[in-house]
Amino acid sequence: MADDKQMSFLDHLEELRWRLLRSAVVIIFFAILIWVFQREIMENVFLNMMQPDFVTFELMCRYFGVCIEKINIDFQSTTLSGQFSYALMMSVMGGVVLGFPFIFYQLWAFVKPGLKGNEKKMAKGIVLYVSLLFFTGILFGYFVVAPLSVQFFGEFQISPEIRNDITIASFMSTILSTVFYTGLFFLFPIVTFLLVKIGLFTPDFLIKYRRHAVVIILVLAAIITPPDIISQVIVTIPIYLLFELSILIAKRVARKEQRS
Helix, strand or coil: CHHHCCCCHHHHHHHHHHHHHHHHHHHHHHHHHHHHCHHHHHHHHHHHHHCCCCHHHHHHHHHHCCCCCCCCCCCECCCCCHHHHHHHHHHHHHHHHHCHHHHHHHHHHHHHHHCCHHHHHHCCCHHHHHHHHHHHHHHHHHHHHHHHHHHHHHHCCCCCCCCCCCEHHHHHHHHHHHHHHHHHHCCHHHHHHHHHHCCCCCHHHHHHCHHHHHHHHHHHHHHHCCCCHHHHHHHHHHHHHHHHHHHHHHHHHHHHHHHC
């Protein structure tokens, strides 16, 4: 059969090239779409994080009694191409995020033929699971981590004599990197699954170094959140729960490996 035919190294490179090309087309499509509506997206997705009626701040005020006022930040662009550059970055990163399921599917379709039958069966539905975890992380980053960062750094002052004139580059890079990295952190269970499958990790290894993992998670939470305890705890809890989920996944994979 044609599907069973061994492909040469150049054939693999050619297939990879076409899959990367398809992924690039999808990214460009979404990037152009975002570029067309860049003003609406900037004002309603990013700049609205400074408003007290942002959904996260409203919920904090309603259920926790922590209410904030409008964060007074005067944005500026200090370089000639500053606004253009970050509009472009917003468009490209948005294209990557929106096109993530298709991009991952292309990478998975390239790798899948090299797997054994039982490995394909174990990884059934992986595109769906990876996409759900990634978008869950993106939403968590956008509605929790990013607004807490904006609120903390936007209101923090060493002295009232010092005004916060924030560059649009600093504002956008903080939000985009925070949201994107949080999305990647939520892929931890899938990464663990793959590492267990190739034999690099075992359930006993994860359990043995659980305490070390907690320290690493705290460090990661400190990196992607403002330097206050509440924010770090809010981020640490879901990441730690994902680690515990990874242990359960590792145990399940190990049991199936033993039975096979």
